[in-house]
Amino acid sequence: MNVARVALFVTCLNDTLAPQAGIATAQVLERIGCEVVFPEEQTCCGQMHANSGYGEQALPLLRRFVRVFSDPAFDAIVSPSASCVTMIHDQYPRLAELAGDEELAAQVAALAPKVFELTGFLVEQMGVDDVGACFPHRVTYHPTCHGLRGLKLGDAPLRLLRNVRDIELVELPEATTCCGFGGTFAVKNADTSAAMLADKLRCVTETGAEVCAAGDSSCLLHIGGGLRRLRTGVRTMHVAEILAQTS
């Protein structure tokens, strides 16, 4: 794909609580030659509402997303969040159908194929698996459920990480098991979520990694919050942040 212009779908969570992931995404995309634009009317894709059973309230947010990003000048819409991209691909068509709005459904059908998660976009669309990064640290990678099973990113994130100069990548035991975040699951079923988190933290600390990386800031807030509570000294970083590092 010969992309000239990429619209950054940063997500409300990154925008508000993990801006470094959004900044890194913009930097990496620009480094490989994309023109990055940030439509400032964007807010939230509505995933929290839809996943919690409030699909009707997600609908205006869906309409907003479609309005903001359906600009023919955008060749692609790229996001540092597998879970929000899964929302667009999997749930938007169903929500539009549920609303009985055929025009909206058609707009979603046209837009969704242009919406990509960052690592999948780099590897599959741009054919780039080395972004020229350097990160001399011991890192373990947690594949998030939405990246792994939702978008089927496969080894795209790992290919990018393996090509980072001086990185020491260590495999995470039971990597494909959910960390236990799950959006409102973490508060509605707090005890079960905490039990899942405890097992994930044990696996992370077993690796002896300095950094636990993943492609979703939501999971990273959950894992990172747990790592800090236990004073493990292990940091969490979005994959984009590592890819943005040059020394």
Next chain:
Amino acid sequence: MKFQDAAPRELANAQQRRNLRKATSTIRAKRAAVVDEVEDWEALREAGAEIKERALRHLGTHLERLEETVTAAGGTVHWARDAAEANAKVAELTRQAGSEEVIKVKSMATDEIGLNAALAAEGIAAHETDLAELIVQLAGDRPSHILVPAIHRNRVEIRDLFERELGERGLSSEPAELTAAARRYLRERFLRVRVGVSGANFAVAETGTVCVLESEGNGRMCTTLPQTLITVMGIEKVLPRFEDLGVMLQLLPRSSTGERMNPYTSLWTGTTAGDGPRDFHLVLLDNGRTATLADELGRQALRCIRCSACLNVCPVYERAGGHAYGNTYPGPIGAILAPQLSGLEEHTSLPWASSLCGACYEVCPVKIEIPSLLVHLRGRIVRERKEEPLGERLAMATMARIFSSRRRYEAAQRGRGMTKLAAHLPGPLRTWSEVREAPEAPAQTFRQWWRSR
């Protein structure tokens, strides 16, 4: 009891957590190995889903055909609208056969309707003959898994139970020795009891053939030795054609026990003079299935062939265990099936008992889109006001209002509005910080950085 209220007690049971972790990881590995060796597994799943969809689309037609073929083969078909009707029918048929006890093949349908308790109330003793069901029955316990109902017990616990309940002395905890003790106890019942009760994995409309898969041979005993055989079958178990079994019998054992083929597959068609039961009764059970069928997306749950692969891969099930689900069907399939069978009147907390990680859908042999169904049912429960989490409704409405305007969103980012929102969520926010540090507020938002660069 709601899942979130039942789970903490189960999570605190360290022995059960270890038992579950060991058992589910063993079955997961076995399943993965035998699925990987099938080259066209995905095509097989597709075929399985298609067969079940076809069966459900014209369910009434197939069931009437089944009634014809079973009747023509010498069996008798009964229709039961709900648990009470099915239980009453089984009790009546047992008494007609002149018996005060039945031997049972492991069956989810009879668990679902609480048959054993209903028979006991009528003075009829039901003896479970599947080893794990026997363990659960002797312990006065409840099953916690579809396929391996005593998964929460380890063999030392079972040894102690057998010494206590079967009068066995000096047993070791070796599986072979425990099994031998159960065999001694069960053999006498197989030979004595004149009524057998089973469920059905499948029933073929075309031929009137009923099919049960099992591993221990107890099912074969129960379906061949008694004079009377009563099968209680959920109406969604019907398959249109005999050749459909060709797909299902490949999918089920690999998905459930992680075997290429299960040890015993029993198929019977009505009755045969001089061979097996003289009377065969098939009780067709609705119990919420027709209502489930009316939900275009939710009906996918009726494709389920009770393999339990989704339980074994579910991180929530592995930790909380089956009892936390509070009904016959635990795990991801239970979370979409139980609320629907009850007409969304019960088990309404179950669709939230999932992090939506998607591991269940990946292994489902009939491709039930479990995560999508969970979200769909959450939507129905909220929409139809089956639960009234007032604080949550307010919080969601507030958030939706904030996100629907750039001005309000940016104001909330700067701190205004967020305090208003937090006022609605004191409980949930507290649970977050019990095990996690709260995220540190960054110096600037992404959009502030974007504008300033």
